[in-house]
Amino acid sequence: MADKVLIYSRFPKTMTARFAERFELLDTGGKPAHEVFPAEELGGIRAMLAQGGSPLGADAMDLFPKLGTIVCYGTGYDGVDLKAAAARNITVGHSPGANAASVADIAMTLMLATTRRILVADQYVRSGDWAASKQSPLMRAQAGMPSRRIGVYGMGEIGRKIAARCAAFESEVGYFSRTRYDLPYQYFPSLEALADWCSVLMIAVRAGAETQNIVNADILRRLGADGYVVNISRGSVIDEKALVAALSDKTIAGAGLDVFEMEPHAPDALTALPNVVLAPHIGGHTLDSHVAMQNCVLANLTAFFAGKPLPYAVKSA
Amino acid sequence: MADKVLIYSRFPKTMTARFAERFELLDTGGKPAHEVFPAEELGGIRAMLAQGGSPLGADAMDLFPKLGTIVCYGTGYDGVDLKAAAARNITVGHSPGANAASVADIAMTLMLATTRRILVADQYVRSGDWAASKQSPLMRAQAGMPSRRIGVYGMGEIGRKIAARCAAFESEVGYFSRTRYDLPYQYFPSLEALADWCSVLMIAVRAGAETQNIVNADILRRLGADGYVVNISRGSVIDEKALVAALSDKTIAGAGLDVFEMEPHAPDALTALPNVVLAPHIGGHTLDSHVAMQNCVLANLTAFFAGKPLPYAVKSA
Numbered sequence: 188m189a190d191k192v193l194i195y196s197r198f199p200k201t202m203t204a205r206f207a208e209r210f211e212l213l214d215t216g217g218k219p220a221h222e223v224f225p226a227e228e229l230g231g232i233r234a235m236l237a238q239g240g241s242p243l244g245a246d247a248m249d250l251f252p253k254l255g256t257i258v259c260y261g262t263g264y265d266g267v268d269l270k271a272a273a274a275r276n277i278t279v280g281h282s283p284g285a286n287a288a289s290v291a292d293i294a295m296t297l298m299l300a301t302t303r304r305i306l307v308a309d310q311y312v313r314s315g316d317w318a319a320s321k322q323s324p325l326m327r328a329q330a331g332m333p334s335r336r337i338g339v340y341g342m343g344e345i346g347r348k349i350a351a352r353c354a355a356f357e358s359e360v361g362y363f364s365r366t367r368y369d370l371p372y373q374y375f376p377s378l379e380a381l382a383d384w385c386s387v388l389m390i391a392v393r394a395g396a397e398t399q400n401i402v403n404a405d406i407l408r409r410l411g412a413d414g415y416v417v418n419i420s421r422g423s424v425i426d427e428k429a430l431v432a433a434l435s436d437k438t439i440a441g442a443g444l445d446v447f448e449m450e451p452h453a454p455d456a457l458t459a460l461p462n463v464v465l466a467p468h469i470g471g472h473t474l475d476s477h478v479a480m481q482n483c484v485l486a487n488l489t490a491f492f493a494g495k496p497l498p499y500a501v502k503s504a
Numbered sequence: 505m506a507d508k509v510l511i512y513s514r515f516p517k518t519m520t521a522r523f524a525e526r527f528e529l530l531d532t533g534g535k536p537a538h539e540v541f542p543a544e545e546l547g548g549i550r551a552m553l554a555q556g557g558s559p560l561g562a563d564a565m566d567l568f569p570k571l572g573t574i575v576c577y578g579t580g581y582d583g584v585d586l587k588a589a590a591a592r593n594i595t596v597g598h599s600p601g602a603n604a605a606s607v608a609d610i611a612m613t614l615m616l617a618t619t620r621r622i623l624v625a626d627q628y629v630r631s632g633d634w635a636a637s638k639q640s641p642l643m644r645a646q647a648g649m650p651s652r653r654i655g656v657y658g659m660g661e662i663g664r665k666i667a668a669r670c671a672a673f674e675s676e677v678g679y680f681s682r683t684r685y686d687l688p689y690q691y692f693p694s695l696e697a698l699a700d701w702c703s704v705l706m707i708a709v710r711a712g713a714e715t716q717n718i719v720n721a722d723i724l725r726r727l728g729a730d731g732y733v734v735n736i737s738r739g740s741v742i743d744e745k746a747l748v749a750a751l752s753d754k755t756i757a758g759a760g761l762d763v764f765e766m767e768p769h770a771p772d773a774l775t776a777l778p779n780v781v782l783a784p785h786i787g788g789h790t791l792d793s794h795v796a797m798q799n800c801v802l803a804n805l806t807a808f809f810a811g812k813p814l815p816y817a818v819k820s821a
Contacts, residue, residue: 288648292673295673309782312782312783312784317768328789331792331793355668453629453630467643
């Protein structure tokens with residue numbers, strides 16, 4: 188009989204098809220597990236698959252007395268209470284780096300789409316305004332990439348790929364992260380210093396308690412009226428209310444966002460703005476990236492059921 | 505008295521402000537010059553500023569018997585009949601390379617926006633479909649950049665910058681141009697061979713009679729159902745009817761277009777499509793690029809009125 192895996196978060200069937208070939212999947216469809224499956228079935232659950240952002244605290248873990256591993260699909264695991272997991276001997280796995288190129292590419296897409304006003308441009312053509320030679324203040328020329336300073340916040344695999352791409356666009360690149368690396372980019376000792384220097388802030392830092400709302404009204408003010416912010420990390424890193432205010436009163440010029448505080452909800456105040464480009468958390472959503480992430484999930488689950496350590500374990504867990 | 509320059513094409517005042525400081529500008533606003541200015545005034549015109557795409561044939565030149573130079577704003581000069589100009593001892597100037605980074609960047613913007621479906625994504629968030637977990641066939645995962653083959657058609661300054669940027673995205677890069685260069689990209693001996701190989705065709709070739717409609721139904725068919733085409737050169741390079749057909753019947757997956765056959769008009773059949781991203785010829789439209797192009801224009805006009813050769817002359821003219 189195949190080993191059972193609880194699908195704890197909502198996943199499209201296309202994303203779990205390869206797991207179904209190897210395991211018996213108990214798919215909650217994202218609903219509370221005890222509403223979907225009888226208690227005796229859940230009592231035997233040893234492994235679960237989750238979205239890294241799904242809240243998984245001590246209480247949730249205690250509903251599964253035999254739980255031995257939480258495997259996250261993707262790089263993030265910010266929803267998982269790592270201390271609670273460790274206290275229960277629950278290992279936590281993820282897919283490190285598997286989606287780094289895909290996420291870095293959505294960061295670049297959002298930055299270019301925002302700074303070159305591509306939504307406005309497309310609408311200008313489709314509406315007939317171009318043909319009618321109508322003026323559009325939003326179509327005014329902006330700075331080009333060679334005169335922009337790109338500040339990368341966080342220098343993990345995604346941050347490095349963003350930096351390398353920006354350098355190819357002839358932009359100046361700087362970064363701030365807890366650790367200073369031997370990299371050909373200017374290092375800034377604080378997020379404040381980076382924000383003062385850069386014209387586009389690319390948020391690629393790992394989300395967690397210490398980065399909660401760290402990009403606040405003060406940081407946004409430092410970017411200035413020609414400044415942009417792009418977030419492909421987690422919604423929690425930005426103070427979303429402060430961002431809406433800064434975008435509305437032109438404290439900054441625009442934003443490109445793949446992540447939001449309360450996904451899948453983006454606040455109305457944000458979706459009403461013309462100077463933002465919004466994406467439904469599709470950073471890791473490419474075919475290559477899904478295959479790479481699924482490979483990590485399969486390797487983690489297979490190792491777990493064979494009684495071996497997870498090959499892609501969360502390090503601090 | 506300041507030297508007179510006829511503004512032959514339609515230019516926003518912001519783009520000609522620096523020229524007005526040095527020359528007396530006769531601005532046609534894009535209308536036929538003889539409808540705006542008296543014949544005796546036009547009879548003395550020695551220099552004109554034009555958009556490279558504005559039709560300027562022998563007949564048009566003969567309206568200005570003293571014309572000595574046509575200075576194009578930007579890289580292109582495809583509207584100018586170079587043989588007719590040479591026969592009349594009219595020199596032709598342009599701004600080579602001045603907008604190369606800006607145009608390469610719009611090519612990247614259009615490629616990423618199209619392949620990552622950013623217009624659809626933004627609408628998916630703004631409409632509330634994401635919050636409602638609605639399915640969207642257009643939001644299905646696509647190939648990521650590391651698994652794409654980018655075919656660059658034309659290896660001038662813009663083509664090189666596109667290729668360098670794509671390489672930073674971990675894509676395979678190939679190219680076709682009349683000349684084979686010592687470059688770290690695979691060379692293909694024909695446009696057909698490039699189209700067979702690549703999944704994204706980036707058109708960066710100089711427009712002219714020999715490239716008229718060269719990207720036709722056959723080339724598009726070779727790109728295949730997962731293929732994309734991005735055009736930042738001139739609308740004339742693509743057979744626009746064949747492109748609309750290929751996009752409508754899914755012969756190719758999508759297109760990103762900054763240029764069109766009959767600007768500023770984009771055909772209704774194109775603006776109705778969901779799998780295209782359209783821009784109103786804004787490739788060179790960044791602040792840095794405008795300054796660089798204006799520097800070339802000023803240098804060309806100043807040299808001309810001083811009786812010196814144009815520093816940025818069209819070579820074959």
